[in-house]
Amino acid sequence: MLSPLHKQLLNNYQQDFPLSPTPYRDIADQLGVSEDEVLAAFQVLAEQQLISRIGPVIAPNAIGSSALVAMAVSEADLAWVAELVSSYPEVNHNYERENRFNLWFVLIADNEAHLHSVLADIEARSGYSTMLLPMLADYFINLGFELNLHD
Amino acid sequence: MIDAIDFQLIAAVQAGLPIAARPYAAIAAQLALSEREVIDRLLSLKAQGLIKRWGVVVKHRQLGYRANAMIVMDIPDERVAALGRQISQLSFVNLCYQRPRQGETWPYNLYCMIHGKSRERVMQQWAALQQSCGLTGVAFEVLFSRRCFKQRGALYRQAGQPQLEASHG
Numbered sequence: 274m275l276s277p278l279h280k281q282l283l284n285n286y287q288q289d290f291p292l293s294p295t296p297y298r299d300i301a302d303q304l305g306v307s308e309d310e311v312l313a314a315f316q317v318l319a320e321q322q323l324i325s326r327i328g329p330v331i332a333p334n335a336i337g338s339s340a341l342v343a344m345a346v347s348e349a350d351l352a353w354v355a356e357l358v359s360s361y362p363e364v365n366h367n368y369e370r371e372n373r374f375n376l377w378f379v380l381i382a383d384n385e386a387h388l389h390s391v392l393a394d395i396e397a398r399s400g401y402s403t404m405l406l407p408m409l410a411d412y413f414i415n416l417g418f419e420l421n422l423h424d
Numbered sequence: 425m426i427d428a429i430d431f432q433l434i435a436a437v438q439a440g441l442p443i444a445a446r447p448y449a450a451i452a453a454q455l456a457l458s459e460r461e462v463i464d465r466l467l468s469l470k471a472q473g474l475i476k477r478w479g480v481v482v483k484h485r486q487l488g489y490r491a492n493a494m495i496v497m498d499i500p501d502e503r504v505a506a507l508g509r510q511i512s513q514l515s516f517v518n519l520c521y522q523r524p525r526q527g528e529t530w531p532y533n534l535y536c537m538i539h540g541k542s543r544e545r546v547m548q549q550w551a552a553l554q555q556s557c558g559l560t561g562v563a564f565e566v567l568f569s570r571r572c573f574k575q576r577g578a579l580y581r582q583a584g585q586p587q588l589e590a591s592h593g
Contacts, residue, residue, distance in 0.1 A: 283482055290479035292463050292470075295444060325445075325483050326440025327574075329466075329475040336426075336434070336474070351493065359563045359574040367574040370494060370567040374530070377494070377567075378574070389563065401446075404530060410522040412508030 275323075277322065278306060278314050283323070290327055306349050333408050337379040338388045339365075340407040343374040343401075351375060360384045426474060429457070433465055434475075484573060489539040493546050496532035498525070498563040504534055510557055511536050516549045531563065543568065 275283075281304055284419045290412045291299040297315070298308040310320055318324045333339055351396050353371065367378040382388035426434075436454055441447040448466075449459040457465075484492075499507055504522055504533045505555040511534075511577045536553075540546035550566065553559070 283480060283487075287482065288477050290441075292448075292467050292478065293460055294448060294463070296447065297443075297445060298439075303432075305527075312443055312445070319443065321471050321486075322485050323483055325481045327471075327480050328437050328440045328445075328474060328478070329434065329479065330477045331434070332474055332476045336431075341535075348450045350450075355531045355573040357495060364574060366572075368572055369570040371570060374567075374569075404526055406523040406530075409533075410505065410508060412512040412517075412520040412522070 276314070277312065278304065279318060279323075282311070282314055282318065286327075333411060337381060337383050339379060340383045340405055341377050342380055342386060342392065343404040343406065344376040344401050345374045346376050346401055347378075350399075350401075354401060357399055358395060361395070363388075363393060426469065426472075429455070430465060431468060432467070433457075433462065436465070442531045446573065466535045483575070484539055485575070490542050490545050491540040491543045493538050493540070493543075493549060493550070494567045494569070495536050495538065496530075496565050496567065498513045498534075499534045500569075501533070507557060507559075508534060511553065514549075514553060516540070517553070532565070 282300070284305075286300065290296060293299055295308075297311045301308040304311070315324075315327070320354050323413045344354070345357075355367060355369065358364055358376065363381075363382050365381050367376070367380045369375055370377050380388055380391060382391060392405065396403055404405055432455055433451070438488045443451045444450060446459070449540050452459045452462040455462070466475065466478065473503050503542045508522055511517055516538055517521055517536050518539050519535070522533055523535055525531050525533050538546050538553075540549065540550050546568075547566075554562075
C-alpha cells in the first residue's frame with residue numbers, strides 16, 4: 274500500500290516538480306526525509322505503475338495537431354475496431370464509453386494533413402465513419418489529481 | 425518561439441525524467457548540452473505555456489479512479505467561455521474544453537471530465553455542478569468510460585519531431 278511519503282510525492286509534485294540540479298534532494302528537504310528515501314519511493318511508484326512518468330504535459334496543439342475522435346461502432350465489431358485504432362502510434366488514449374458513440378480516442382499528428390490521412394485510413398480499414406472533434410478552447414485550470422491522504 | 429534544440433529536449437524528456445540524483449544532467453549528457461541549459465530551457469518552455477505542467481503524471485485508473493465520466497453539454501455560444509472557466513474552477517473537474525458541434529448528430533460544444541472512485545459520487549458532483557453553474561434545462565449526456573484500450577503508448581515521431589501527449593484523459 275501507499276505510504277504517507279508516496280502520497281505526498283503523488284499529491285505535491287504534479288504541478289511543480291523542481292527544476293533545479295538536484296530536484297529529488299530539494300523534495301527530500303521540503304518533506305524532511307532523505308534523498309535516498311525520495312528516490313526509492315519514486316522507484317516504487319514507477320514499478321507499481323502508479324505514475325506514468327515525471328515530465329511534461331504539453332499544451333494541446335502547441336506542437337503538431339491533435340483532436341478527439343469518436344466512432345459509433347456495433348457491439349460485435351467493437352473489439353477489433355478498438356484494436357485497429359490502438360495499433361496506430363498516433364493514437365494516444367482510446368476508451369470505450371457508454372454512448373451510441375462508444376469509441377473515443379485522441380489522435381496526435383505532426384500536422385493537420387497527417388491527422389486527416391490517419392483518420393481516412395482508419396475509416397477505410399474499419400468501414401466506420403469518424404467524428405472529428407478538435408479543441409476550440411481549453412478552459413482547464415485545475416490540473417492533476419488529489420489523493421486522499423487518509424484513504 | 426521554440427528552436428530545434430527545444431524540440432530535441434522535449435523529445436528527450438517525453439518519456440520521463442530519470443529517477444536519479446542529477447536527472448537534468450543525465451538529459452543534458454544525451455543532448456550534449458549543459459545541465460544549466462537544460463533547466464533554463466525547460467523553465468522557459470514552461471513560462472511560455474508550451475509545457476502546461478512539469479511534474480508527476482499519475483495513472484489515475486491504477487490509483488482507484490475508475491468511475492470516469494466525460495460530460496458533454498449544449499451551451500449557447502455566448503455563454504460557453506464564461507461557463508468553461510467557471511466549471512474549470514471546481515475541484516473535482518479534471519478537464520474542460522470547447523469543441524465544435526456536429527449538427528444534429530452531436531449538438532454538444534462543452535466537455536468536462538469528472539474522474540471518481542464511484543459512479544454515485546461522480547453523479548453527485550455532476551448534480552452539484554449543474555446547480556452551481558445554473559445548467560438547468562441545458563441538454564447534456566454523461567459518458568462513463570468502460571474499457572480502456574490504450575491509455576498512452578508509443579507516440580508519433582517523425583523528422584525529429586517530439587512525441588506528444590494530449591491531456592484529454
